[in-house]
Amino acid sequence: MEKLITVLGEIKALFNRSLSELSIDCVVFGFHDDQLKVLLLRTKGSDSWMLPGGWILKTENLEDAAYRILKERTGLDSIFLQQFQTFGANNRYNGKEIMARLGLPPEQNFFPERAVSVGYYALVEYSLVEPKTDFFTEECRWWDIGEIPELLFDHNDIASRALRALRKQFDHEALGFNLLSEKFTLIELQRLYETILGLEKDKLDRRNFQKKILSYGFLERLEERKTGGAHKAPYLYRVDPEKYAIYQRENEL
Amino acid sequence: MEKLITVLGEIKALFNRSLSELSIDCVVFGFHDDQLKVLLLRTKGSDSWMLPGGWILKTENLEDAAYRILKERTGLDSIFLQQFQTFGANNRYNGKEIMARLGLPPEQNFFPERAVSVGYYALVEYSLVEPKTDFFTEECRWWDIGEIPELLFDHNDIASRALRALRKQFDHEALGFNLLSEKFTLIELQRLYETILGLEKDKLDRRNFQKKILSYGFLERLEERKTGGAHKAPYLYRVDPEKYAIYQRENEL
DNA sequence: TTATCATTGTGTCACAATCACACAATGGTG
DNA sequence: CACCATTGTGTGATTGTGACACAATGATAA
CATH class of the missing domain: 1.10.10.10 (Winged helix-like DNA-binding domain superfamily/Winged helix DNA-binding domain)
Structure with a gap:
């Protein structure tokens, strides 16, 4: 119980330093064994997987926040990063649902009712990544693009839009060297x-x-x-x- | 003075029904006399021009908000609309600056310190548009793309990014019929x-x-x-x- | 040691897409 | 009714893309 209070306190503190109605979600692509991989996180004490993401500090540039979030998850500093779409369906997210997923009491919800998310995709060198969990999660690992499970919120939609945007960009520009050594x-x-x-x-x-x-x-x-x-x-x-x-x-x- | 209080009240009311840290800005393109035009607004009692934009109601889908904003400015219902980029530089916007621009007392600022904006561009038929001002503005008219004045906030940047995105899309897809009769x-x-x-x-x-x-x-x-x-x-x-x-x-x- | 063989490195031809260009027909203008 | 800017259409040249073959290499296995 005491631990729960500590957790709540830490989240609230982080949250107070951040913009509340806006988040960032990242689709991190890697390439291994001739397969395209995506980095996913599993929330604590559940089987629910989600994209790496986070909030934007009140004083932070949007893009800097994305780089920071990626660094926290992958350990990598210089990353190919591309904003591709912002997701704002009014039912895409629910504060109480997050609380429940985190094993926290929904009635104490301090997340906003609604949040819009800016989607980024990243291209990284698979072998250099050391997947790290964050405060909310206990597992972080690569998934094959063809075997992505059902994700939280609208993250399946975000992931498939990211892949589409990636393909479109590949179609008329040579890139992707960030995915190889x-x-x-x-x-x-x-x-x-x-x-x-x-x-x-x-x-x-x-x-x-x-x-x-x-x-x-x-x-x-x-x-x-x-x-x-x-x-x-x-x-x-x-x-x-x-x-x-x-x-x-x-x-x- | 009494009027000022009324104005403040109305803005606050609108604002309370909306997401506060997020806005939408639209770059509305029209075509006339072989020239590409953009719809701009002039704020009340000043020479400052800006892009049409607005807030997202708490219960409203992001895209619906963009359509609503465009309908309010142009009178048009069905519009070619494309989200192209989200702008989140930490210095792009300043609540107190807005208050000052609107002739309101900056110390009573109720806008957030920071706001991120989702950029949309729209293609409309020039002759069908009836430019309408909104609560904050007293003039709404077309400007030639080559003669855009200095705009508020980062709106010059948004406008030029919109044009770039438009050109990119034109390069590999036939569209733009919405700009003609x-x-x-x-x-x-x-x-x-x-x-x-x-x-x-x-x-x-x-x-x-x-x-x-x-x-x-x-x-x-x-x-x-x-x-x-x-x-x-x-x-x-x-x-x-x-x-x-x-x-x-x-x-x- | 040497034959095997999947894989690498390179060049040519056929076809499609794009570009450059010319000329007759049209329908207001003066 | 002659003029002329503009429209409608077709053909050859150039470029880009797709299909394809063969000699060289170097680890593997006899």
Whole structure:
């Protein structure tokens, strides 16, 4: 009982330092074993999963809040982050429901009746992430994009909109290198594209894909080759940051 | 003085029925005389212009609020509306500043210190709009996109982001028919595209443009021709709603 | 040590999309 | 009724994309 009071106190304190009617939800994408993954959290003492999210401090820029939240969950500092949509259905959220989910007394609800959420998606390097739980949750782990369970609130909707926005962006801009390690082979990049665009393996023609990507001119072929696998060792590539910036500028607007 | 108290009371009443930390700002585009226009409002007793906007009622869906705000300003019911970005810089807005702008005593400020705003852009038929002022403003009129004055808050930023989002969408999807009257000539459509994309007149090749647009298959050529102008009378076209819906579905995702 | 074989690296051809361009028909204007 | 800016239409050139084949490589297994 005493513990419950402490918990309530801490949440209230956090809450008083934040904007109350507004939250941020993040869809964090990772890539592993040729599969697209999303980072999810399980709330304490329940089977309910949700997207990582949080509140915006009263003095904090919206985008800074998103970066902070991501850093708290993944340990990562520099992350590819994109705001994609704001969700404001009047029934998407319910203060009392949150209290109940957290095992707190609903009649003591101090959350607002209503909250709007700004959706961000992030692209991170799977192997660098150390999933961390927060105050409300006891498990944080990757889920395959095809096996996402039923989530709290409208988080299933947010996740699927994020994927759609991601695909749209992939369709007309070369990106996603944040999902791979610094050095990668072209076939790894191709698998990434096929996975994100929802295509089957080798749907993209290997030769045409490589020609196209290389024609952008921002990939640098290293002397090094990727060894270890069977068969001929492929070259490793990396993104040349300066040339990539030029490409992005030319591709803007 | 008595009037001031009444004003304050009315604003407070409206405000109490709304979410306080969140607002909506709309960039309403119209097309007239081969120029792209934006609807702006001038606040009472000042030279300060701003975008039409408003608050979200506590029980109201975000999108419904945007439609309501637009209807209040333009008189129009069915409008092409698109959420494009949410603006949350911590210094973008200041409650006391609003009070001062409205000629109200800043020390009685009841607006929050901070507010985040969801940006929508709208495409409307210029000739159908009857600009209406609201409680805070005494003038509402169209401005040429190239002559937008300095606006309150971060509204210049919002407006230019809206234009950028609009151009991006135009780049890979046929739309914008909402900006023309129901029946239009292909050259009018071409001027619209050139204006929105920021191209000079006749930059697009007339023949290729018409071929491309018609190849989408949702424009219907009418028997009617547009008379009145000098020279040969061009055919009028209109959008076939069913075929347009098919085109949009095929073009999705 | 060497044959095997899945995989890598590269070039060419066919087709589709886009671009550049010309000329006859039209219908107010003077 | 001659004029002329504008409309309606078609064709060849250029570019971009998609389909496809073959020699080189290097770990694996005989």
